[in-house]
Amino acid sequence: MTAPKTLYDKIWDAHVADESEDGTCLLYIDRHLVHEVTSPQAFEGLRMAGRGVRAPDKTIAVPDHNVPTTLDRASGIKNEESRIQVDALDQNARDFGIHYYPVSDVRQGIVHIVGPEQGWTLPGMTVVCGDSHTATHGAFGALAHGIGTSEVEHVLATQTLIQKKSKNMKVEITGKLRPGVTAKDITLSVIGATGTAGGTGYVIEYCGEAIRDLSMEGRMTVCNMAIEGGARAGLIAPDEKTFEYCKGRPHAPKGAAWEAAVAWWKTLYSDDDAHWDKVITLKGEDIAPVVTWGTSPEDVLPITATVPSASDFAGGKIDAAQRSLEYMGLEPGTPLSEIEIDTVFIGSCTNGRIEDLRAAAEILKGKKIKDGLRAMVVPGSGLVRAQAEEEGLADIFKEAGFEWRLAGCSMCLAMNPDQLSPGERCAATSNRNFEGRQGRGGRTHLMSPAMAAAAAVTGHLTDVRELL
Amino acid sequence: MEKFAKLTGVAAPLPLINVDTDMIIPKQFLKTIKRSGLGVNLFDEMRYGDDGSELPDFVLNKPAYRDAEILVAGENFGCGSSREHAPWAIKDFGIRCVIAPSYADIFYNNCFKNGILPIVLPQEQVDVLMKDAEKGANARMTIDLEAQTVTTSDGESFGFDVDPFRKHCLLNGLDDIGLTMEKVASIDTFEAAASAARPWV
Numbered sequence: 001m002t003a004p005k006t007l008y009d010k011i012w013d014a015h016v017a018d019e020s021e022d023g024t025c026l027l028y029i030d031r032h033l034v035h036e037v038t039s040p041q042a043f044e045g046l047r048m049a050g051r052g053v054r055a056p057d058k059t060i061a062v063p064d065h066n067v068p069t070t071l072d073r074a075s076g077i078k079n080e081e082s083r084i085q086v087d088a089l090d091q092n093a094r095d096f097g098i099h100y101y102p103v104s105d106v107r108q109g110i111v112h113i114v115g116p117e118q119g120w121t122l123p124g125m126t127v128v129c130g131d132s133h134t135a136t137h138g139a140f141g142a143l144a145h146g147i148g149t150s151e152v153e154h155v156l157a158t159q160t161l162i163q164k165k166s167k168n169m170k171v172e173i174t175g176k177l178r179p180g181v182t183a184k185d186i187t188l189s190v191i192g193a194t195g196t197a198g199g200t201g202y203v204i205e206y207c208g209e210a211i212r213d214l215s216m217e218g219r220m221t222v223c224n225m226a227i228e229g230g231a232r233a234g235l236i237a238p239d240e241k242t243f244e245y246c247k248g249r250p251h252a253p254k255g256a257a258w259e260a261a262v263a264w265w266k267t268l269y270s271d272d273d274a275h276w277d278k279v280i281t282l283k284g285e286d287i288a289p290v291v292t293w294g295t296s297p298e299d300v301l302p303i304t305a306t307v308p309s310a311s312d313f314a315g316g317k318i319d320a321a322q323r324s325l326e327y328m329g330l331e332p333g334t335p336l337s338e339i340e341i342d343t344v345f346i347g348s349c350t351n352g353r354i355e356d357l358r359a360a361a362e363i364l365k366g367k368k369i370k371d372g373l374r375a376m377v378v379p380g381s382g383l384v385r386a387q388a389e390e391e392g393l394a395d396i397f398k399e400a401g402f403e404w405r406l407a408g409c410s411m412c413l414a415m416n417p418d419q420l421s422p423g424e425r426c427a428a429t430s431n432r433n434f435e436g437r438q439g440r441g442g443r444t445h446l447m448s449p450a451m452a453a454a455a456a457v458t459g460h461l462t463d464v465r466e467l468l
Numbered sequence: 469m470e471k472f473a474k475l476t477g478v479a480a481p482l483p484l485i486n487v488d489t490d491m492i493i494p495k496q497f498l499k500t501i502k503r504s505g506l507g508v509n510l511f512d513e514m515r516y517g518d519d520g521s522e523l524p525d526f527v528l529n530k531p532a533y534r535d536a537e538i539l540v541a542g543e544n545f546g547c548g549s550s551r552e553h554a555p556w557a558i559k560d561f562g563i564r565c566v567i568a569p570s571y572a573d574i575f576y577n578n579c580f581k582n583g584i585l586p587i588v589l590p591q592e593q594v595d596v597l598m599k600d601a602e603k604g605a606n607a608r609m610t611i612d613l614e615a616q617t618v619t620t621s622d623g624e625s626f627g628f629d630v631d632p633f634r635k636h637c638l639l640n641g642l643d644d645i646g647l648t649m650e651k652v653a654s655i656d657t658f659e660a661a662a663s664a665a666r667p668w669v
């Protein structure tokens with residue numbers, strides 16, 4: 001009898017191409033996603049060494065970080081450095097013969113949204129990308145790692161990654177979520193409970209009834225932020241919902257190959273007696289709609305709470321909290337729901353999918369955003385955008401006063417012109433509230449799309465349950 | 469990766485301690501799409517004035533050292549961030565070997581990944597080499613990785629230590645990719661078996 005295994009163990013074992021005596025493995029990579037910022041030096045390295053891409057058919061590139069999301073972008077990228085990076089990706093994709101979705105392609109979008117959408121990401125695969133939010137793809141039961149530029153080159157050349165195995169951590173969300181509570185609230189609450197280093201050294205598997213009940217979009221939101229909890233990867237065991245999502249996608253298997261794939265995918269779950277190095281359990285009923293108040297994703301509180309004071313914390317967190325409060329311009333004791341905002345950003349690889357736009361539009365329907373507010377929706381891909389237009393969501397956003405943008409990373413990291421100015425306060429559906437993340441001096445509160453929409457209507461952080 | 473076996477060249481003296489990666493390559497040059505081409509910005513803020521003109525006093529701007537291939541420096545060289553742009557810039561300038569009493573850990577590792585030999589020697593010996601380097605273009609030092617020696621222009625020789633595995637990699641021009649390439653048969657075998665088992669991948 002073979003020893004019981006976790007889902008992570010099973011995927012890992014199915015991809016070890018070579019193992020050294022010290023436990024260092026060559027892990028075979030099934031899908032390599034590439035974007036314009038972390039790849040140019042890697043491609044250049046290949047050229048200098050006279051190497052090619054070992055598996056161009058498993059390598060997919062799309063520009064996302066630098067691309068403008070304004071409607072005039074067909075006229076070209078104005079920022080020279082950004083334009084050069086995107087042009088370099090165009091050239092590299094052509095020269096090395098990898099799959100490519102250029103800016104002009106309706107399928108272009110954020111790499112972590114395009115991969116699943118096109119059926120590149122499938123259960124049981126190993127997926128890497130020179131980007132920390134590669135964890136997103138774990139929602140399919142795929143082992144998905146973020147990697148650095150040297151490793152990007154390594155994967156391009158060898159289709160493998162030099163890796164040592166991580167430990168197993170189980171995060172179980174039991175029971176049902178209450179109305180107004182979403183996947184974003186789950187993932188933020190987990191980080192709030194474990195801290196941003198809680199997952200360091202682990203691969204997390206999310207499980208439990210509340211996770212099973214989530215749509216694939218919701219599961220992607222949960223896994224996307226595994227990295228914010230310190231884990232390199234997050235996983236959710238594939239099930240009928242996963243198969244349903246994958247079926248018929250352009251690069252998903254068809255016919256007999258589909259049947260064979262599903263048969264294998266059904267074996268991808270953690271065995272009952274599998275060993276866990278760490279287990280965290282949260283009750284779905286206990287999770288409230290949350291927002292962040294500070295400059296770390298672990299600075300999470302229910303919207304009904306008040307701004308904490310530094311003395312509520314211990315150890316090194318005291319100074320960090322003090323610094324956060326100053327940076328965020330917040331007074332301890334202020335109810336979170338009284339914090340006024342200037343800007344609303346709905347988008348990113350965390351919450352830029354169709355379900356996220358539906359959730360926000362649901363709140364905005366027939367309403368207007370607060371006077372003087374700047375609000376934008378940046379769909380995660382051109383196809384999400386098209387679908388939202390078809391469903392009438394775009395009209396709801398536009399009538400409410402939102403800007404309706406083209407697909408890209410946009411204000412998630414403000415590498416394109418979408419930036420906050422110093423002191424500007426933003427309700428954002430993205431994943432990082434670090435100092436300066438959305439623009440120098442900008443202040444970010446992370447939350448779900450529904451919560452961001454609610455804030456857009458009232459002009460301050462708002463408990464979405466009051467608008468349901 | 470480029471092999472490193474034996475090198476005879478001009479050594480530039482940089483008698484500073486704690487040379488950090490911001491000094492080696494300031495952050496405004498990290499937006500580049502290239503690993504090469506950074507040599508012109510190596511030590512940018514020490515090397516150029518505000519108007520972009522060369523500062524004649526900086527060692528690499530002096531005629532004797534414009535083609536330096538070796539750098540002799542003070543302790544804790546390469547401290548600061550992990551940016552691989554630092555060894556990229558050094559290599560691109562044409563420097564293949566750094567000699568110092570100690571290095572920051574990440575920088576030290578990054579050097580080996582990029583075909584640069586970072587040599588650690590006791591302070592007294594670095595002092596001797598620093599003096600030798602100050603003689604200018606006629607003082608050519610010789611680095612022999614196989615023999616693990618540094619020889620001054622006067623023929624004085626010092627032995628140095630280097631991890632055997634890293635030495636092997638440098639001598640043979642093996643980077644991580646090169647090493648993995650040695651296992652290409654395993655990858656081929658795995659790939660064939662995997663595509664038979666999971667043809668949809």
Ligand code: SF4
Binds near residue numbers: 112131348412413
């Ligand atoms: S949306 Fe944000 S987090 Fe996601 S890939 Fe783009 S920049 Fe990174």
